[in-house]
Amino acid sequence: MTVFSFARKIGDALYREWGEINFDVISFPSLAYNSITSSKPETEINVFDIPFSLLRVNQIPKQRVNNGSLFGQPPLTLYVAEDKRFFIEIYLWSSVDMTIHDHPFSGAFTVLEGVCQHDSYLFERSGGSNQLQMGSLIFKETELMSKGDCRMIFNGDRLIHRNLHLSKPTVTFIIRTYRDLGLTGRIYEESGLAIAPDLTIAEQKFLDYLDGVLRLNNYDTALRMIQSLISSGFSDFAKYHSAKVYLEQTRRYNEVESISDMLASSIPDVTSDFFRKTFLLQIEPILSGESYTTY
Numbered sequence: 389m390t391v392f393s394f395a396r397k398i399g400d401a402l403y404r405e406w407g408e409i410n411f412d413v414i415s416f417p418s419l420a421y422n423s424i425t426s427s428k429p430e431t432e433i434n435v436f437d438i439p440f441s442l443l444r445v446n447q448i449p450k451q452r453v454n455n456g457s458l459f460g461q462p463p464l465t466l467y468v469a470e471d472k473r474f475f476i477e478i479y480l481w482s483s484v485d486m487t488i489h490d491h492p493f494s495g496a497f498t499v500l501e502g503v504c505q506h507d508s509y510l511f512e513r514s515g516g517s518n519q520l521q522m523g524s525l526i527f528k529e530t531e532l533m534s535k536g537d538c539r540m541i542f543n544g545d546r547l548i549h550r551n552l553h554l555s556k557p558t559v560t561f562i563i564r565t566y567r568d569l570g571l572t573g574r575i576y577e578e579s580g581l582a583i584a585p586d587l588t589i590a591e592q593k594f595l596d597y598l599d600g601v602l603r604l605n606n607y608d609t610a611l612r613m614i615q616s617l618i619s620s621g622f623s624d625f626a627k628y629h630s631a632k633v634y635l636e637q638t639r640r641y642n643e644v645e646s647i648s649d650m651l652a653s654s655i656p657d658v659t660s661d662f663f664r665k666t667f668l669l670q671i672e673p674i675l676s677g678e679s680y681t682t683y
């Protein structure tokens with residue numbers, strides 16, 4: 389059995405089972421969890437067999453394109469349910485993703501290979517704008533997950549977590565919905581800034597140009613771009629994110645204060661102090677010589 393036929397078998401069964409309860413989203417995490425724990429993909433799938441399977445299949449399911457970002461190195465969509473109700477994916481990891489986030493979807497995930505450190509958090513909102521919420525991020529618990537361990541994913545802020553891939557390789561497997569109604573998904577900074585990372589196509593393209601200019605070390609043009617952006621009608625997230633990228637790439641930390649003031653003058657719901665605290669906490673691992681982006 390190929391990895392695709394395995395996914396089709398469990399996907400078709402899950403589709404039928406979920407259909408019997410009228411595709412009730414609330415029930416999906418436990419159904420996905422049961423599907424994984426009863427079919428045991430960790431005993432059925434060897435990720436390094438997959439490239440050889442690809443040589444033998446004529447067609448594979450439609451792959452997702454996620455704003456150009458590569459979640460997994462590589463990701464692979466194994467199954468897409470009828471009407472795009474849910475999908476099944478497998479990820480081979482060679483990097484550690486430190487991002488604390490919640491999910492605009494429901495499902496369950498498991499570890500097929502390796503060990504992960506699974507940290508979870510609570511968020512208490514105290515203010516901010518719709519896209520940039522201010523609050524407290526409270527560490528809840530940590531656990532080590534290894535081969536065969538499975539956890540449910542609840543949409544919204546009921547599950548705020550990060551899953552650090554400690555071993556090389558780490559392989560994970562997920563069954564999830566696409567996007568549950570009315571949810572966007574947030575990224576949480578350690579400062580307590582909760583971000584809805586939604587960009588229009590024009591905003592994304594602006595950030596692509598900012599990246600291009602920074603790669604050319606043209607820092608003064610980059611700063612002018614950010615100054616213009618901050619006084620424009622672009623979203624709060626586009627403004628914050630451009631400042632974050634600028635500081636990360638240029639390491640002009642002496643500008644944290646002025647950039648925080650600029651942002652706060654354009655986004656009055658978030659204080660300058662809060663932006664400053666957010667940027668300074670992002671800088672900390674760099675200053676202490678730690679880098680978690682790759683290993």
Ligand SMILES: [Fe+2]
Nearest residue numbers: 489490491549
């Ligand atoms: Fe997640």
